Structure formats: C-alpha cells, structure tokens
Amino acid sequence: MSVAELTPDDVAALLAAHPEWMLAREGKAIARTFRFKDFSEAWGFMNRVALLAEAQDHHPEWFNVYNRVEVTLTTHDAGGLSARDAKMAAAMDALLA
Numbered sequence: 842m843s844v845a846e847l848t849p850d851d852v853a854a855l856l857a858a859h860p861e862w863m864l865a866r867e868g869k870a871i872a873r874t875f876r877f878k879d880f881s882e883a884w885g886f887m888n889r890v891a892l893l894a895e896a897q898d899h900h901p902e903w904f905n906v907y908n909r910v911e912v913t914l915t916t917h918d919a920g921g922l923s924a925r926d927a928k929m930a931a932a933m934d935a936l937l938a
Contacts, residue, residue, distance in 0.1 A: 844919040847927070855927045862914075862930055870915035871926060875937070877908045886910060886936060893932045899925040901933075 847855065855871070856862060865872040877883040883905055890912075894900045902913040914930060916923035 844916050844923045846919040847922045859930050869921040870913050872913045875910045880907050883908050883910050
C-alpha cells in the first residue's frame with residue numbers, strides 16, 4: 842500500500858505544531874526524547890503508546906534506558922514522513938498533556 846510523503850510545507854507545519862520533535866535521518870523522520878521520573882513511568886508511557894500504535898497500525902522505532910524513551914517516526918511505505926507520523930506524534934504528545 843502506497844502512502845503519500847509529506848510536502849516540505851506539511852513537515853514545517855508538523856514541526857511547528859510539535860516543537861519537541863526534531864527532523865532526523867536527513868529529513869525523512871522525526872525524533873523526540875521523552876524523560877520521565879523513573880523506569881516505571883517510562884515503561885507505562887511505552888505501554889500506552891504500544892496500544893495506540895497497534896490501533897493505528899503504525900509502529901515507532903524506540904529505545905528505552907531507565908527514565909528515557911527515544912522515539913523515531915517515519916513511514917517506510919512513503920519513503921519518509923507521512924500523515925501517519927504526524928498523527929502518532931500528536932497522540933504521543935497528548936499522552937503527556
């Protein structure tokens with residue numbers, strides 16, 4: 842299934858709406874590091890994200906050490922960023938609100 846890659850204007854809007862996220866992989870991905878009080882909070886966040894990811898059929902690349910969760914979002918089917926990444930970033934940010 843082909844997924845449309847975001848335009849440069851779409852990427853700019855995504856970053857403006859989610860300033861904690863930064864471009865990665867030569868503009869083909871966005872990344873953010875989340876920090877929590879301890880491992881339990883970090884793991885709880887990852888569990889909630891896992892449920893969202895499964896429901897959206899769009900799974901983040903992530904790395905966890907103690908209270909830190911590093912996330913990278915990209916859409917392989919699009920060859921870069923897509924609306925799926927924007928939706929997942931917004932959902933992850935909303936979990937912290």
